[in-house]
Structure formats: structure tokens, C-alpha cells
Amino acid sequence: MGKSSKDKRDAYYRLAKEQGWRARSAFKLLQLDEEFDLFANVTRVVDLCAAPGSWSQVLSRVLIKGEKFGRTAWEDREAKFRQQMLGVFGSTQPPFVSSASEIKSEADKLRPRENVKIVAVDLQPISPLPGIITLRADITHPATVPLLLKALDPNYDEKTKSQQAAHPVDLVISDGAPDVTGLHDLDIYVQSQLLFAALNLALCVLKPGGKFVAKIFRGKNVDVLYAQLKIFFEQVHVAKPRSSRASSVEAFIVCLNFQPPKGFSPSLEKPLGVGFRLNKMTEQNTRSLPITAPMVMQNQATGTWESITHFVQVTDECGITKVEPEDHRQHAEIDIRWIAPFIACGDLSAFDSDASYRLPPDHVPLDPVQPPTAPPYKRALELRRAHGGAYGKTSPKV
Numbered sequence: 153m154g155k156s157s158k159d160k161r162d163a164y165y166r167l168a169k170e171q172g173w174r175a176r177s178a179f180k181l182l183q184l185d186e187e188f189d190l191f192a193n194v195t196r197v198v199d200l201c202a203a204p205g206s207w208s209q210v211l212s213r214v215l216i217k218g219e220k221f222g223r224t225a226w227e228d229r230e231a232k233f234r235q236q237m238l239g240v241f242g243s244t245q246p247p248f249v250s251s252a253s254e255i256k257s258e259a260d261k262l263r264p265r266e267n268v269k270i271v272a273v274d275l276q277p278i279s280p281l282p283g284i285i286t287l288r289a290d291i292t293h294p295a296t297v298p299l300l301l302k303a304l305d306p307n308y309d310e311k312t313k314s315q316q317a318a319h320p321v322d323l324v325i326s327d328g329a330p331d332v333t334g335l336h337d338l339d340i341y342v343q344s345q346l347l348f349a350a351l352n353l354a355l356c357v358l359k360p361g362g363k364f365v366a367k368i369f370r371g372k373n374v375d376v377l378y379a380q381l382k383i384f385f386e387q388v389h390v391a392k393p394r395s396s397r398a399s400s401v402e403a404f405i406v407c408l409n410f411q412p413p414k415g416f417s418p419s420l421e422k423p424l425g426v427g428f429r430l431n432k433m434t435e436q437n438t439r440s441l442p443i444t445a446p447m448v449m450q451n452q453a454t455g456t457w458e459s460i461t462h463f464v465q466v467t468d469e470c471g472i473t474k475v476e477p478e479d480h481r482q483h484a485e486i487d488i489r490w491i492a493p494f495i496a497c498g499d500l501s502a503f504d505s506d507a508s509y510r511l512p513p514d515h516v517p518l519d520p521v522q523p524p525t526a527p528p529y530k531r532a533l534e535l536r537r538a539h540g541g542a543y544g545k546t547s548p549k550v
């Protein structure tokens with residue numbers, strides 16, 4: 153398959169190269185922002201599973217350079233246009249539109265934000281990006297939190313944990329994905345572990361009111377995840393950007409207005425995890441957590457929906473910590489169910505990621521903006537090359 157045929161089959165792949173993004177994922181974040189205004193009032197961001205770095209590029213261009221994309225850019229232009237019409241003609245109705253380009257150039261002026269801090273984390277090295285602090289670390293490892301806090305604030309003292317509360321983060325984003333095996337259930341399981349790792353990190357660094365966005369694979373236990381998230385965030389949505397293929401189980405959870413339950417203490421030593429059911433619980437390590445986020449669960453015995461107001465932080469016999477409704481003690485057979493609203497986002501006029509588009513006759517296929525620095529398949533490629541390529545005489549010992 154040549155570069156041209158991939159350009160034809162994947163409009164976002166082609167566009168990413170044309171617009172200088174390191175990966176087509178950049179469009180997913182831009183389309184999520186278009187729908188949820190993710191970058192509003194945001195200056196401190198953690199980008200988890202960030203390599204090769206297209207989401208960090210978006211952050212850098214929006215927060216550090218002050219560029220605007222999508223709807224925000226157009227709204228800005230329109231507001232400016234209306235303001236000018238009012239000033240000049242006393243009416244917002246444009247008598248002519250010839251000044252639009254003038255207004256556009258005014259609105260396009262860059263407005264960088266102050267005190268921006270962006271930390272990007274990945275197992276793989278990330279090639280440098282302007283204004284981004286990059287960390288090579290495993291998001292599932294407890295040692296990553298102090299690393300992250302130190303990167304966010306060099307005065308952070310791990311021993312006293314003195315700066316932890318003082319410099320919280322506005323937005324945590326995670327595009328984490330394991331190397332897909334093709335075994336559907338296994339892929340979904342590994343993905344959910346990454347997602348919980350991202351959530352646990354987010355709980356450690358987010359400030360109240362903060363936002364959390366993460367990639368999910370929609371599997372059969374996804375309702376349990378939504379129910380857990382709804383305990384911490386006022387709003388939980390599931391979104392599918394137009395640049396994410398409809399044929400893929402991928403979607404993004406967008407959690408807004410972080411409201412940690414009173415008394416909840418995040419910890420990567422005792423992280424929240426996902427079990428098959430939430431109603432296995434021991435009485436050890438339980439603590440009452442009054443909570444304001446409304447949530448309902450169905451009593452399987454009666455079929456009725458009951459609202460929950462109190463939760464407990466529980467570590468089960470497998471060492472998995474969860475937040476559960478306190479009432480579980482009375483209703484052992486209750487299952488939690490809360491269905492998050494599903495939103496398809498991205499302008500309808502945007503490219504369809506499942507469609508092939510005809511390329512112009514003068515189309516020149518471009519090279520990727522940033523080839524992977526140390527991909528997991530690098531050694532296999534080196535060995536294959538050393539043995540004369542795919543059709544070499546000797547087979548490589550990988």
C-alpha cells in the first residue's frame with residue numbers, strides 16, 4: 153500500500169500531514185474542544201499517553217501561541233464582526249461583507265495565555281515541542297505522580313507533599329491505548345486498565361471544577377465506569393468525534409466539573425480499579441463519603457430506581473479500591489447503572505473518517521510530520537533490514 157492510497161482512504165491522515173500535526177488524533181481533540189469548550193479558562197494541563205505528541209501540539213498552539221481553531225475561531229470572528237457593525241452602522245446587520253477579511257485578520261491575532269504549564273507523559277520518548285515538559289513514564293506506576301507533580305511545580309517536595317494542593321491542574325487528557333492484539337475482550341480489558349490509571353492520576357492532580365477527557369473502548373462493563381466517574385464529576389459524556397472511525401469501538405469520556413467527594417483521598421498505592429461487579433465488598437477500609445452528585449441505581453429485587461447520596465471507599469479482597477454506594481450493605485444484589493449521554497461531535501461538514509476521497513491529480517503524498525522515535529516494532533524492523541528485507545534469504549531471529 154502506497155502513501156497515496158492511505159491519503160485517499162484516510163482524509164484525516166492526509167490533513168494531519170498537510171497541517172503539520174504529528175498524528176491524525178489532533179483532530180479528535182480539536183473536535184472534542186469544539187463541542188465541550190475544553191480549553192476555556194485552562195492554563196495547566198496534563199497530557200497522558202501523549203506520544204508522538206499531536207494532542208500536545210494542539211495544547212501548545214491553543215494555550216501557548218494563542219491560536220484558535222474550529223467553532224471558537226468562528227465565534228470570535230462573528231462577535232468581532234457584529235461589534236464593528238454596531239460601532240459603524242448602529243446595527244449588527246452587515247450592509248456589505250467586504251470588510252470580513254479585515255475582521256478575520258483582527259480576530260486571527262494570536263492571544264497567548266499567561267502562566268501556561270503543560271506536561272506530557274508517555275512510555276515512548278516524545279520529540280521536543282515548544283513549551284511542553286515531556287516525561288517518559290508509565291502512567292500505571294505509583295512513582296509517576298510525584299514525577300508529574302515535580303514537573304508541574306519544581307518546588308514540590310515529595311517528602312512533605314507540600315505543594316500538592318497549591319498547584320492543581322485544570323485539565324487532564326489521556327489518549328492511552330495499548331498495542332491492540334485483535335483479541336477484542338483482552339484489548340478492552342487492557343484499555344480499561346489504562347483508563348483507570350489515567351483517572352487515578354487525574355484524581356491526584358485535578359483541581360475542583362477541573363476536566364478529564366480519556367479514550368475508552370466501549371465494552372460490556374462500560375456502564376460501571378460511567379457510574380464511577382459520575383461520583384467524581386458533575387457531568388459525564390461519551391463523545392465520538394467525526395475523525396474517529398465509526399467502525400472503531402473507540403470513544404472519549406468527557407468529564408466536566410470535578411467535585412471530589414468530601415473525605416476522598418486519591419492514591420496510586422491504592423488506586424480505584426474496575427471489578428466485574430461492584431457489589432463484592434469487605435467491611436475493611438470503608439469510610440463514609442457524603443456526595444452531592446446525583447446518581448441512581450436499580451434494585452434488582454424490586455426493579456425500582458433509587459437515588460444514592462452516600463458512598464464508601466472500599467478495598468476488596470483482591471486489593472482493588474472502588475467507590476461504592478453505602479447502601480450496598482443493605483442491598484447486596486444491587487447493580488449500579490447510569491447511562492452517560494452519547495454525543496457525536498465535529499462539524500457535519502467535516503470529513504467522514506470512514507470514507508475514501510478522490511485525490512486531486514496534482515496530489516503529492518507527504519511524509520509523516522514526526523515518525524515514531526522508538527516504536528515497539530523498531531528492533532524487528534532493524535533485524536529484518538539486517539537480513540535483507542522482507543524477502544531476505546535468512547529469516548530474522550526476533
Ligand code: SAM
Pocket residue numbers: 174175177178200201202203204205206207208273274275276289290291292327328329330346
Ligand atoms: N495522543 C497521542 C497523540 O496525539 O500523538 C497519541 C497517543 S497513542 C494513540 C497511545 C499512546 O499510549 C502510545 O504512545 C503509547 O506509548 C501510550 N501508552 C500506552 N500505555 C502506556 C502507559 N502505561 N504509560 C504511558 N503511556 C502509555
